[in-house]
Amino acid sequence: MTTNGLTQIGLFIVVLLAFVKPLGSYMATVYEGKSSGLNLILGPIERLIYRMLGTRPEDEMSWKAYAGAAILFKFCFVLLLYLILRFQGILPLNPQGFPGVSPDLAFNAAVSFITNTNWQSYGGESTMSYLTQMTGLAVQNFVSAAEGMAVLVALIRGFTRRTAKTIGNFWVDLTRSVLYILLPLSLVMAVFLVSQGVVQSFSPYKNVPLLQTIGYERPRVDADGKPVIGADGKQLTEPAKAFEQTLPLGPAASQIAIKQLGTNGGGFFNANSAHPFENPTPLSDLLEMLAILLIPAALCYTFGKMVGDTRQGWALLVVMGILFVPFLTVCYTAEQAGNPLFTAIGVDPAAGNMEGKEVRFGIANSALWAAATTAASNGSVNAMHDSFSPLGGMMPMVLIQLGEVVFGGVGSGLYGMLAFAMVAVFISGLMVGRTPEYLGKKIEAFEMKMVALVILIPAVCVLLGTAVASVTASGVAGVSNPGPHGFSQMLYAFSSAGNNNGSAFGGLSTNTPFYNTSLGIAMLFGRCWVMVPIIAIAGSLAAKKYVNPSAGTLPTHAPLFVFFLAGIIIIVGALTFLPSLALGPIAEHLMLYK
Amino acid sequence: MTKIIRAALVSLIAFTILTGIIYPLAVTGIAQLIFPDQANGSIIVKDGKRVGSTLIGQPFDDSKYFWGRLSATASFPYNAAASSGSNLAESNPVLVDNAKSRIDALMGADPQAPASVPVDLITASGSGLDPHISPAAAEYQVKRVAATRGFEESVVRALVAANIEYRQFGILGEPRVNVLTLNLALDELGQK
Numbered sequence: 140m141t142t143n144g145l146t147q148i149g150l151f152i153v154v155l156l157a158f159v160k161p162l163g164s165y166m167a168t169v170y171e172g173k174s175s176g177l178n179l180i181l182g183p184i185e186r187l188i189y190r191m192l193g194t195r196p197e198d199e200m201s202w203k204a205y206a207g208a209a210i211l212f213k214f215c216f217v218l219l220l221y222l223i224l225r226f227q228g229i230l231p232l233n234p235q236g237f238p239g240v241s242p243d244l245a246f247n248a249a250v251s252f253i254t255n256t257n258w259q260s261y262g263g264e265s266t267m268s269y270l271t272q273m274t275g276l277a278v279q280n281f282v283s284a285a286e287g288m289a290v291l292v293a294l295i296r297g298f299t300r301r302t303a304k305t306i307g308n309f310w311v312d313l314t315r316s317v318l319y320i321l322l323p324l325s326l327v328m329a330v331f332l333v334s335q336g337v338v339q340s341f342s343p344y345k346n347v348p349l350l351q352t353i354g355y356e357r358p359r360v361d362a363d364g365k366p367v368i369g370a371d372g373k374q375l376t377e378p379a380k381a382f383e384q385t386l387p388l389g390p391a392a393s394q395i396a397i398k399q400l401g402t403n404g405g406g407f408f409n410a411n412s413a414h415p416f417e418n419p420t421p422l423s424d425l426l427e428m429l430a431i432l433l434i435p436a437a438l439c440y441t442f443g444k445m446v447g448d449t450r451q452g453w454a455l456l457v458v459m460g461i462l463f464v465p466f467l468t469v470c471y472t473a474e475q476a477g478n479p480l481f482t483a484i485g486v487d488p489a490a491g492n493m494e495g496k497e498v499r500f501g502i503a504n505s506a507l508w509a510a511a512t513t514a515a516s517n518g519s520v521n522a523m524h525d526s527f528s529p530l531g532g533m534m535p536m537v538l539i540q541l542g543e544v545v546f547g548g549v550g551s552g553l554y555g556m557l558a559f560a561m562v563a564v565f566i567s568g569l570m571v572g573r574t575p576e577y578l579g580k581k582i583e584a585f586e587m588k589m590v591a592l593v594i595l596i597p598a599v600c601v602l603l604g605t606a607v608a609s610v611t612a613s614g615v616a617g618v619s620n621p622g623p624h625g626f627s628q629m630l631y632a633f634s635s636a637g638n639n640n641g642s643a644f645g646g647l648s649t650n651t652p653f654y655n656t657s658l659g660i661a662m663l664f665g666r667c668w669v670m671v672p673i674i675a676i677a678g679s680l681a682a683k684k685y686v687n688p689s690a691g692t693l694p695t696h697a698p699l700f701v702f703f704l705a706g707i708i709i710i711v712g713a714l715t716f717l718p719s720l721a722l723g724p725i726a727e728h729l730m731l732y733k
Numbered sequence: 734m735t736k737i738i739r740a741a742l743v744s745l746i747a748f749t750i751l752t753g754i755i756y757p758l759a760v761t762g763i764a765q766l767i768f769p770d771q772a773n774g775s776i777i778v779k780d781g782k783r784v785g786s787t788l789i790g791q792p793f794d795d796s797k798y799f800w801g802r803l804s805a806t807a808s809f810p811y812n813a814a815a816s817s818g819s820n821l822a823e824s825n826p827v828l829v830d831n832a833k834s835r836i837d838a839l840m841g842a843d844p845q846a847p848a849s850v851p852v853d854l855i856t857a858s859g860s861g862l863d864p865h866i867s868p869a870a871a872e873y874q875v876k877r878v879a880a881t882r883g884f885e886e887s888v889v890r891a892l893v894a895a896n897i898e899y900r901q902f903g904i905l906g907e908p909r910v911n912v913l914t915l916n917l918a919l920d921e922l923g924q925k
Contacts, residue, residue: 143900143904146904147904147905150904184751188744188747191743191747192739192740192743192744192747193736193739193740193743194740204737207737208737208740208741211737211738211741212741212744214741215741215742215744215745216745219745219749262815262816262817264814264815264816265814265815273753273754273757274749274753274754275753277752277753277756277757278748278749278752278753281748281752282748282752310740310744313744317748317751317752318751322751322752322756325756326756326759326760329760329764330760330763330764330767330768333760333763333764333767333768333771333772334767334768334771335771336771336775336787336788337771338771338772338773338774339760339761339764339765339772340761340764340765340772340773340774341761342773344814345773345774345776345783347776347783347784347785347786348782348783348784348785349785349791349792349811350784350785350791350793350798350913350916350917350920351791351792351793351794351795351798351916353792353793353794353809353810355808355809355810357808357809379809381792381808381809381812384785384789384791384811384812384813384814385812385813385814386774386776386786386789386813387813387814388773388774390757390760390761392760392764392772393756393757393760393761394757396760397752408816408860409815409816409817410816410817410818410859410860410861410862413816413818413858413859413860414816414860414862415788415789415790415860415862415863415864416774416788416789419775419788420901420906421900421901421905421906421907422901422902422905422906424905424906425905477852478823478828479823480823480824480828480829481829481832481852481855484829484832484833484836485848485849485850486832486849486850486852486855487849487851487852490851490852490853490867490869491852492823492852493852493853493856494818494819494821494823494828494856494857495818495819495820495856495857495858495859496856496858496859497858497859497860497863497865498802498853498858498863498865498866498867498907498909499863499865499898499906499907499909500906500907501906501907504906520859521859522859523818523819523820523859525818525820525821525822526818526819526820526821526822526823526828526859527823528823529822529823529824619820620820620821620822620824620825621824621825621826622824623824624822624824624825627822644820645817645818645820646820646821646822727822727823727824730824731823731824
């Protein structure tokens, strides 16, 4: 670790924390329907949307209606996105003339974006038209994030309401999230990003000459365009020369702003935020990293404010912090250590492991981004996780496997964390033989059943998916690195899909019917089967009476509870995933340092 | 039920128009107005012709030019239409082989070069388009470039120093040298 590296990380954390209270209390104002200053401009648009949808803020929904609206909304959007992807070839705003994408890839990409995962089996600049990026993918970045925030707000109402039958109006929560929070932040962020060099243009790609003509080996094809295979079974190549470079353009900045803020993570370009047009400078890097954790962190304060005790929100933020910092530290240390195989051939290890990293960011920013993007369910990358050291790459993987509750997705991270908080009060209640309660609501059998689903279903998706992939030919065929790392690639893929992260060990070839379908199913289960039980808990809690705290009530803002909750999250994660991690990154580390 | 279906369908249209059309068009309008250079790819124009982008690296293997990072993009290195990292694991033998052949190439171009090569010269970047190398990696190549071009080493070294981009605000990122702009400056020097 370097002094400058630690300074940059410290600066990031300080700036992030400075935004928690102002943004958090602003969001509470928005969700409570109070005037927030932006109403003057956006109020008419908000009311117009309600009129078009045929709803009013006073129209309250039961938890079943709320869940039904959320699911139906998803279903409509997945259908629309699938159709855009399939037919982009004949739709406008396609200057590169990309054809419609294959059915399995369209299914995967559509599911991936509606579930806030943004897993990408494709390269943006070589597959997707401007229209697809803009009206298909970027729209999902907004609404899937807004949906997560809406569900969180519904759950918070479950705590604040007493013997109520309803938990709010899905359409209103959704609209307010988009209009008052995501859109203004994205607009400011997008313009900032353009100032640093992120492209924002509808012109076709531009060709520029190379300063030095470069020779390379091109795969040989016959007259029909079929590859020519040599006697050794490998494709033959022929010498060729490259004279020019094609610079991709597009409406990138507008999409990158929301993919960071909405914890979506889907890159406009294949290399995501490692691409110089997606993340050109260290300042753009800092802004994009802040945007990853900004809303998830501030929502903790929103939660505290809405339940009438901001200490409750800070306590959860502290839990996230004490989980985040150790993982970041291990990742940074492991990446700074350098590759031992390089040290053996005389390379100075002090400069760290630079494979898959960009010079302008260096080791500290690459490690910090990796930890932030996987702690939150963002999944964008500014360095290739596949080329991280075994332990450096294991940290992002474990942060994903913890269930995306350390910050987590916008809304979804905090509702996941609240599920764990209910487990923590339940277990501590069992220890002392009292009925557990959280924020004045009794936590009973129904809530615990739903919480069990919330925690177990993503874990099942991850482990079952990895198991199937590692014993089927089509699963193993995608692996690109030998040894235990190959297993890590599959484990990472299903961890990412099942927990809706979206980052990858990118060497795994997943644009195949097997991976597109299996990962798509994992993403759907991982999102919907967490969201619906959470809405059910919201409904059940809202219907309960308020219990006044007594001398025996566990204070859920105190250090004891903070450490207990952090411990529960680690223990559940470790019990579930340690065996599989031993087969992947841990085995690879032991082999590399034997 | 019909009420919910109607709301879902209408929301589809409303949010697509708002966030998928109005928002990106607004950003494009502002961007093209205030930051037209950046919004269109930070293109370098010389004598009225486009010669590259300050943000996108180019491949070099001629000993008269500074070389950049390795690049794992498809077809040819620094193919800007197909950004990609190598995704090779630390434990993958191919990674070490690639590094060794790069070291051989560097030593072949300059047999007197030091044996310890800066790590960014033997590794591929995440995007495959990294425009930068570290100042150490530039210094490593100064002797070779100066010898090939018949320049004084101090002249080339001064050019490198002039092309170093320092940390933003003295804190953010890492010091670096833009390989394309450095090489363009070298060519210009040669023509004088």
